[in-house]
Amino acid sequence: MPKVETFDRTNVLHNATEVFHKKGYNGTSMQDLVDATGLNRSSIYNSFGSKLGMFMEVLSFYRNNGNKQMGKEIVQNQNALDTLQSIFCWYVTDIIEDKDHKGCLIVNCKSEMVNQEPLIRSFMEQNQEQMMAFLEDVVHNGQMEKIINEDQTATQYALYLYSSIQGLRMTGILNTNKEELENLIHTILSVLK
Amino acid sequence: MPKVETFDRTNVLHNATEVFHKKGYNGTSMQDLVDATGLNRSSIYNSFGSKLGMFMEVLSFYRNNGNKQMGKEIVQNQNALDTLQSIFCWYVTDIIEDKDHKGCLIVNCKSEMVNQEPLIRSFMEQNQEQMMAFLEDVVHNGQMEKIINEDQTATQYALYLYSSIQGLRMTGILNTNKEELENLIHTILSVLK
């Protein structure tokens, strides 16, 4: 009977994510991945098919991890505005902890590859869909509770928030001042009040 | 006495910009640049030193062109809010005209290279400084005219606008719906009123 996959796939993805995050897709070589994961070159191809195949798994891994971490910040039964506050605060924390100014892997990849690689474009479209749906839901709840104004529809505010998050991610690459970032998210969220 | 540079440097930079914009720095090869510019490989090295050298000139070229174009949109003697409106509208136009979803060369480069290449980091820091100073000035004028509120300082609003612009640039990669984008900038600017 077959020998079973021995290496820790989560650990391998974690290490691969680190390299891709630091160097970008085109800046990362297969040798970089061999070095970072400790996996044999052949094993990478056996398990992930190609560099792009591995990267797609890395993207999902990164997103799932982010969602998991952010989920912890969101307390049940807090109002919609506090939920948004928690989300944005998580981004600020993530920015401040990012000592080497890498930014967000997903945002970086969007700007690097959406116009070049259909698989990436699909991922990003699906990612946007998912985030927009979530944000719209939160805003909608806030509007029902009269905590968020109705100057704009929930959909319109969701796009505003989605755009603001991407802006925050880009800004955080060069600006990691906690007070300035917290003031920034205060300004962003003030629109909804 | 010496033969003088014969090729049209502006035209060469224009063509080089197109390739770098489409493929990103790491995605662009020297062969791509030879093909796009029509210049000989040696001439590129003679005139620009290296791939990075050429890219640095391309970055400045792209920025100067953008500033020039945007300058035309800004009418003299309009109030501060209208100036901001003009600026954001120019971005929307640029997004809509960008049929192949390349996004902004400078934003893309920031996310690809700031943490890898000191020259790029300096460029981006200087670029941010410049934009922030300009935005701060506009906001400050608006506040003097009582057209922009004073809930936040001009500096704080400048960061908010700078961040919003980067967000708009990222959003515009996948979302090119004119009405949605115009509503987005309306929401962004509503904070200042």
Added chain:
DNA sequence: TTAATTTTGAAACGTTCATTTCAATAAAAT
């Protein structure tokens, strides 16, 4: 132990990478 299957190591695949070299050609000022 044997049979089945995956992981591993190392080498090689052919291509492309950024950059250099150099002799030949072209143009301007003396």
Added chain:
DNA sequence: ATTTTATTGAAATGAACGTTTCAAAATTAA
């Protein structure tokens, strides 16, 4: 016409690229 410098073309540099190959080693179930 001669000198000076730039542009050009084409080839070559050596290293790195993503991917494939394959026999040896390892592991599990029968």
